[in-house]
Amino acid sequence: MKILLVGEYSRLHNSLKEGLVKLGHEVTIIGSGDEFKKYPVDIRVSHNYHKGWRKKFMVVCHKLFGINLKANSIKKQFFSHADRLKGYDVVQLINESPLGANPKVEMEVISFLKEHNKKLFLLSCGTDHLSVKYALEKKFRYSILTPLFEGKVTELDFDPILKYIRPEFRRLHEFVFDAVEGVIASDLDYHIPLEGHEKYLGMIPNPINTEAIAYREPELGGKVVIFHGINRAGYYRKGSDYFVKALKRLQQSHGDHIEIITVESVPYAEYIKLYDRAHILLDQVLGYDQGYNALEAMAKGKVVFTGAEREHTEYYNLKTTVAINATPDPNQIYEALVNLVESSEKIQEISRSARAFIEQEHHYLKIAKKYMDIYTA
Numbered sequence: 403m404k405i406l407l408v409g410e411y412s413r414l415h416n417s418l419k420e421g422l423v424k425l426g427h428e429v430t431i432i433g434s435g436d437e438f439k440k441y442p443v444d445i446r447v448s449h450n451y452h453k454g455w456r457k458k459f460m461v462v463c464h465k466l467f468g469i470n471l472k473a474n475s476i477k478k479q480f481f482s483h484a485d486r487l488k489g490y491d492v493v494q495l496i497n498e499s500p501l502g503a504n505p506k507v508e509m510e511v512i513s514f515l516k517e518h519n520k521k522l523f524l525l526s527c528g529t530d531h532l533s534v535k536y537a538l539e540k541k542f543r544y545s546i547l548t549p550l551f552e553g554k555v556t557e558l559d560f561d562p563i564l565k566y567i568r569p570e571f572r573r574l575h576e577f578v579f580d581a582v583e584g585v586i587a588s589d590l591d592y593h594i595p596l597e598g599h600e601k602y603l604g605m606i607p608n609p610i611n612t613e614a615i616a617y618r619e620p621e622l623g624g625k626v627v628i629f630h631g632i633n634r635a636g637y638y639r640k641g642s643d644y645f646v647k648a649l650k651r652l653q654q655s656h657g658d659h660i661e662i663i664t665v666e667s668v669p670y671a672e673y674i675k676l677y678d679r680a681h682i683l684l685d686q687v688l689g690y691d692q693g694y695n696a697l698e699a700m701a702k703g704k705v706v707f708t709g710a711e712r713e714h715t716e717y718y719n720l721k722t723t724v725a726i727n728a729t730p731d732p733n734q735i736y737e738a739l740v741n742l743v744e745s746s747e748k749i750q751e752i753s754r755s756a757r758a759f760i761e762q763e764h765h766y767l768k769i770a771k772k773y774m775d776i777y778t779a
Contacts, residue, residue, distance in 0.1 A: 407433075408501070409496030497524075533595045550564075589608065622750065628662050652743070711727055
């Protein structure tokens with residue numbers, strides 16, 4: 403089968419590609435590689451106006467002349483590869499706005515893909531219309547919009563999230579849902595808002611290539627190394643402020659027993675090397691399930707503070723702790739960290755359980771087969 407994966411962030415499509423190729427399929431990825439993270443893609447559509455003077459120039463052109471230079475650039479790049487984007491058995495969009503352009507261009511791109519290929523599917527694995535609407539209506543106990551509700555950020559600060567409920571993005575959402583065969587969620591944060599929707603095909607967990615990620619038994623006896631990777635643009639959305647408060651307190655109470663590594667906005671390849679020495683990785687707070695960074699760290703045997711709410715425990719029927727549920731409470735995070743620092747054998751127990759969980763529920767070949775079941779249904 404010939405498959406086109408459109409868009410990439412968090413390495414989901416790369417790992418899925420690896421699984422599908424191993425099963426004998428031909429797979430192509432088109433996308434930007436998620437800007438600074440620089441994930442591999444086969445056809446690159448660059449975001450040339452996302453920082454520096456180019457971004458300022460883009461804003462000025464849009465305000466003065468109504469011209470969206472970024473969207474126009476993405477459209478030009480996409481259609482320059484038109485011949486390579488036809489004749490696929492399956493096309494899968496990573497988001498309702500898979501290339502990060504404006505709704506008008508996204509609809510032109512998706513119309514082209516719909517016309518020149520056989521089947522079109524959509525992933526819900528990041529912010530989109532339904533998940534943002536669900537969070538905005540406060541149907542979650544807490545969500546990525548909690549910082550907005552608490553006044554930590556403004557609506558302008560969260561525009562990359564809130565844009566999905568604007569009229570033009572609602573129209574894009576409706577257009578995409580009408581065009582696709584169906585929608586697949588990658589984790590519980592997107593599964594829950596989609597439950598009951600007529601186009602929803604179910605949840606397929608994120609694929610993790612465990613053959614490419616070696617498990618490392620935690621080395622105990624010295625200082626407990628804690629890694630906190632900060633994406634400055636997503637500082638509040640990821641709940642980094644809760645981690646910072648907990649770490650500050652931990653440094654004061656257990657400074658002689660820990661080493662803290664903090665990095666900001668580094669490319670993916672560098673990021674995964676930087677946390678290799680760590681026993682504990684602080685991933686995110688405002689979620690119910692694990693995202694991609696957390697899952698890869700768990701595969702390596704790290705104890706990850708992330709979304710691991712009761713919905714996650716119940717869904718997978720877990721009998722052991724595979725990750726530490728980080729809630730929007732610095733005291734809860736601090737106490738959980740103290741528990742690990744003072745009882746390092748628990749680090750080893752959770753490390754082994756985490757790897758076993760990834761191999762059981764997220765193995766890239768098992769996941770690729772689940773996608774094939776949907777593609778061929």
